[in-house]
Amino acid sequence: MQEERRLAVLRAIVEDYVATEEPVGSKALVERHGLGVSPATVRNDMAALEDEGYITQPHTSAGRVPTDKGYRLFVDRLTTVKPMSTAEKRAIATILDGAVDLDDVVNRSVRLLSQLTRQVAVVQYPTLSRSTVRHVEVIALAPYRLLVVLILSTGRVEQRLVEIAEELAEDDLADLRSLVNRTAVGEVIAEAVTALRALVPAEDADPTTAAVVETLVDAMSDHRSDERVAVGGAANLARYGDNFDSAVRPLLEALEEHVILLKLLGEAHSGEPLTVRIGHEGPYQSLSSTSVVATGYGPGDEAFARLGIVGPTRMDYPGSMAAVRAVARYVSRILDEA
Amino acid sequence: MQEERRLAVLRAIVEDYVATEEPVGSKALVERHGLGVSPATVRNDMAALEDEGYITQPHTSAGRVPTDKGYRLFVDRLTTVKPMSTAEKRAIATILDGAVDLDDVVNRSVRLLSQLTRQVAVVQYPTLSRSTVRHVEVIALAPYRLLVVLILSTGRVEQRLVEIAEELAEDDLADLRSLVNRTAVGEVIAEAVTALRALVPAEDADPTTAAVVETLVDAMSDHRSDERVAVGGAANLARYGDNFDSAVRPLLEALEEHVILLKLLGEAHSGEPLTVRIGHEGPYQSLSSTSVVATGYGPGDEAFARLGIVGPTRMDYPGSMAAVRAVARYVSRILDEA
DNA sequence: GCTTGGCACTCAGGACATTCGAGTGCCAGT
DNA sequence: ACTGGCACTCGAATGTCCTGAGTGCCAAGC
Numbered sequence: 001m002q003e004e005r006r007l008a009v010l011r012a013i014v015e016d017y018v019a020t021e022e023p024v025g026s027k028a029l030v031e032r033h034g035l036g037v038s039p040a041t042v043r044n045d046m047a048a049l050e051d052e053g054y055i056t057q058p059h060t061s062a063g064r065v066p067t068d069k070g071y072r073l074f075v076d077r078l079t080t081v082k083p084m085s086t087a088e089k090r091a092i093a094t095i096l097d098g099a100v101d102l103d104d105v106v107n108r109s110v111r112l113l114s115q116l117t118r119q120v121a122v123v124q125y126p127t128l129s130r131s132t133v134r135h136v137e138v139i140a141l142a143p144y145r146l147l148v149v150l151i152l153s154t155g156r157v158e159q160r161l162v163e164i165a166e167e168l169a170e171d172d173l174a175d176l177r178s179l180v181n182r183t184a185v186g187e188v189i190a191e192a193v194t195a196l197r198a199l200v201p202a203e204d205a206d207p208t209t210a211a212v213v214e215t216l217v218d219a220m221s222d223h224r225s226d227e228r229v230a231v232g233g234a235a236n237l238a239r240y241g242d243n244f245d246s247a248v249r250p251l252l253e254a255l256e257e258h259v260i261l262l263k264l265l266g267e268a269h270s271g272e273p274l275t276v277r278i279g280h281e282g283p284y285q286s287l288s289s290t291s292v293v294a295t296g297y298g299p300g301d302e303a304f305a306r307l308g309i310v311g312p313t314r315m316d317y318p319g320s321m322a323a324v325r326a327v328a329r330y331v332s333r334i335l336d337e338a
Numbered sequence: 339m340q341e342e343r344r345l346a347v348l349r350a351i352v353e354d355y356v357a358t359e360e361p362v363g364s365k366a367l368v369e370r371h372g373l374g375v376s377p378a379t380v381r382n383d384m385a386a387l388e389d390e391g392y393i394t395q396p397h398t399s400a401g402r403v404p405t406d407k408g409y410r411l412f413v414d415r416l417t418t419v420k421p422m423s424t425a426e427k428r429a430i431a432t433i434l435d436g437a438v439d440l441d442d443v444v445n446r447s448v449r450l451l452s453q454l455t456r457q458v459a460v461v462q463y464p465t466l467s468r469s470t471v472r473h474v475e476v477i478a479l480a481p482y483r484l485l486v487v488l489i490l491s492t493g494r495v496e497q498r499l500v501e502i503a504e505e506l507a508e509d510d511l512a513d514l515r516s517l518v519n520r521t522a523v524g525e526v527i528a529e530a531v532t533a534l535r536a537l538v539p540a541e542d543a544d545p546t547t548a549a550v551v552e553t554l555v556d557a558m559s560d561h562r563s564d565e566r567v568a569v570g571g572a573a574n575l576a577r578y579g580d581n582f583d584s585a586v587r588p589l590l591e592a593l594e595e596h597v598i599l600l601k602l603l604g605e606a607h608s609g610e611p612l613t614v615r616i617g618h619e620g621p622y623q624s625l626s627s628t629s630v631v632a633t634g635y636g637p638g639d640e641a642f643a644r645l646g647i648v649g650p651t652r653m654d655y656p657g658s659m660a661a662v663r664a665v666a667r668y669v670s671r672i673l674d675e676a
Numbered sequence: 677g678c679t680t681g682g683c684a685c686t687c688a689g690g691a692c693a694t695t696c697g698a699g700t701g702c703c704a705g706t
Numbered sequence: 707a708c709t710g711g712c713a714c715t716c717g718a719a720t721g722t723c724c725t726g727a728g729t730g731c732c733a734a735g736c
Contacts, residue, residue: 025699038709043700061699061716135485137477147473149487149497157497159487234572235594238587249576256573363728376680381729399687399728 008035009045010054011078014066018314023063068279071291071313075276081321088116089326096330102126102155106230109307109331114233116323119311120251122261122294125228126154126304126335133184133192133220138177138212143167148212150219152189154304154335158219164208176209180216189220229258229265240312250286251310260284265294265306274321279313289313293320297328299336307331346373347383348392349416352404356652361401406617409629409651413614419659426454427664434668440464440493444568447645447669452571454661457649458589460599460632463566464492464642464673471522471530471558476515476550481505486550488557490527492642492673496557502546514547518554527558567596567603578650588624589648598622603632603644612659617651627651631658635666637674645669 012033016024026039026046035042046064049055054070057063066074084092095112099105106123113121137149146162168176183199184192196217200210234255240248254260263283266275277292294308308324350371354362364377364384373380384402387393392408395401404412422430433450437443444461451459475487484500506514521537522530534555538548572593578586592598601621604613615630632646646662 023699027699039699040701040709040711041707044708047701057700059715059717061697061714063699135477135479137475137485137487139473139475139487141473141489147475147489149475149477149495151477151479151485151497157487157495159489159495232594235587235590238583238590244576244582249573252573252576256570361728365728377728378680378682379678382679385730395729397687399685399726401728 005035005037006045006049007073007078008033009042010049010066010070011074013046013049013055013064014070014074014078017065018316021314023058023065025063028063066314068281068313071278071317072281075278075317075321079318081274081325082318084322084326092116092326092330096327096334099334105331105334107232109327110230110232113307113309113323113327114236116327117309117311117316117320118233118236118239119309119315119320120234120236120255121232121307121309122255122265123230123232123307124262124265124305125230126156126298130188130298130304131156132186132188136177136180136184136216138173138180140168140170140173146212148215148219150216154299158222160215160219162211162215164211166208168208172208176212179209180212184216193217193220227258227262229261231255231261236311247289247312250284251290254284254287255310262306264292264310265308266292274325275308276317276321291315291317293317293324295324295328297332297335299332304335343373343375344383344387345411345416346371347380348387348404348408349412351384351387351393351402352408352412352416355403356654359652361396361403363401366401404652406619406651409616409655410619413616413655413659417656419612419663420656422660422664430454430664430668434665434672437672443669443672445570447665448568448570451645451647451661451665452574454665455647455649455654455658456571456574456577457647457653457658458572458574458593459570459645459647460593460603461568461570461645462600462603462643463568464494464636468526468636468642469494470524470526474515474518474522474554476511476518478506478508478511484550486553486557488554496560498553498557500549500553502549504546506546510546514550517547518550522554531555531558565596565600567599569593569599574649585627585650588622589628592622592625593648600644602630602648603646604630612663613646614655614659629653629655631655631662633662633666635670635673637670642673 009029012029012035013024016029016032026042029035029042030037030039046055049070050057050064053067054073055064056067058065092112096105096108099108102125106125110121110123113123131152131154133150134153135151137151139147139149141147141161144164144167146164146168148160148162150158150160152158179199180196183195187195196213200206200213234252237248237251254264264277264287266277274293274295277294279291280288282288282290282292289312290310291313292308292310294306296304296306298304307328309320311320347367350367350373351362354367354370364380367373367380368375368377384393387408388395388402391405392411393402394405396403430450434443434446437446440463444463448459448461451461469490469492471488472491473489475489477485477487479485479499482502482505484502484506486498486500488496488498490496517537518534521533525533534551538544538551572590575586575589578589592602602615602625604615612631612633615632617629618626620626620628620630627650628648629651630646630648632644634642634644636642645666647658649658
């Protein structure tokens, strides 16, 4: 029983602290929340919670503040992701439905997420690795210059220029085009790569075919595109609170390093539905007062990429989690339709 | 003669203030710069400069700080853009030469600019409006679904999906492809649009042709792409100084509003080589302590787009101007070669 | 007619002391 | 097991004083 109340106290502390941004004391706690006990009792509970490392005092004679461990417990056991209101759902749907292409979907998602959560939003572009090849086009731009266009099932389009040694007749071009299409269309990237490679055995390699294939393989295995992310809502950093140098600056720097961002978002395991990384739990100690709420998204049940939000450890976890989950769902649905 | 010395005093004040970030007094001024007069004389000059509105005192008994008007005079008359060192030039050249496509050029430029100036850098993607059509490709993705790919002289590629009513034979597709290419290739966007429109007179409009042409025209006149900008070096905002709420927050917001950014960068007049907009001179009073140094760039002598940096009014104008100019030149050269 | 040294004046910012109050820990009583 | 009471702590707010950088002005000098 006391155990249960202790958790209620912890929840109340987290909620109050998130709302007010100030250490919360025993008296204010019993007043604002309807726990039917006296401040003294709460004090005892708080002392116990502090012993266990869930809360801490900035200084003697100040209220308590949740520790990372406290937030962790709060997130794991004291909260359920509250569903979005129907109005919010409708807003999400209409905004995302208006998107015209993949870029637009990503950009709108970022905006949406940052507005819903009032935090910095990060959306990874769908990775190549799990998508399939929808079409390959080979275009003669000039006698010795081809443009290769690679269209993927995610809607992404990559194009590359190829310089070739011999002039190519229209028929040969058509043959080449149909060859690569027969070989690659419908395949997952990884398999398309091996299939394409098999087309050019070392011996009789036709140089033009080889060049085109090489370019395609290159485009498919280009991890640059895997690293693309969209960031939005950086202005919300302004509400980060006091510690500008210690918290905002490193975060601003991280936001420009897409590789770091991707690491923060985490791996796209489709297993865990929603990842919450609190403060020091992350791999960067300069971001120790920053939390990340992220999840995978993608058509079907496979996670193609991740999206999420980044904010101060002192943040509204239930709300953020709900928003992240909702946006991920709608984006996945849209990608499904496309 | 006094006039000349006054300007020297103003220059010294600007330089000192930019370096130290603190109001500068008469004594420190004569010590740190070699003006061969006494502090009292400088005081007289300063009083005069203050009367004329070039400098101001934050409070009585404090040193002087340049006003926007003072910076303006400094930029217009007291400084010449100092050329970059050869080492810097070489660094710029090698970094930009490594770019593989247009996106990469833009991204590298942004990084480069922000690192050179330690400010926030902004680069506008080359606009459609002045570029010419290099190639149009029409691809049948599925029986009733075409992909139209538009390739421009700037290296930009736009693709759109078209749903059509009738199934299209390969021959018809080839005809259509060659028709639009004959019509549009080599033309400036605006003329390509009118030429394409002329292809589909109201009467006998073939619905498929009409659909493709409409999509092309749409892609060409899509101003969304005109609004694309890349932003980099936001972490430099951390060095902005004290006034976080009043200066950094509005700027962070502006950085997310690409339309606003473009307005800040200014119009791409190829006439003025380098635009410096100081503080309140800009259109947004919330950015009154922010200056913009920008210039146009593009292949040949036409300005395709703009790039520049955004920073506090108290910034190193000569250095920033030099960096902006140098980067613009190299980017233009690279676009020229492509 | 500039320039200069001198001098009185101003005022932000730092050092220090004081007060105030929210909050705690503990203990004895119910 | 909870509660009321009480002494204690200490950060934040307030007030006062002082210092020093910086100014404006004036009369003297080149």
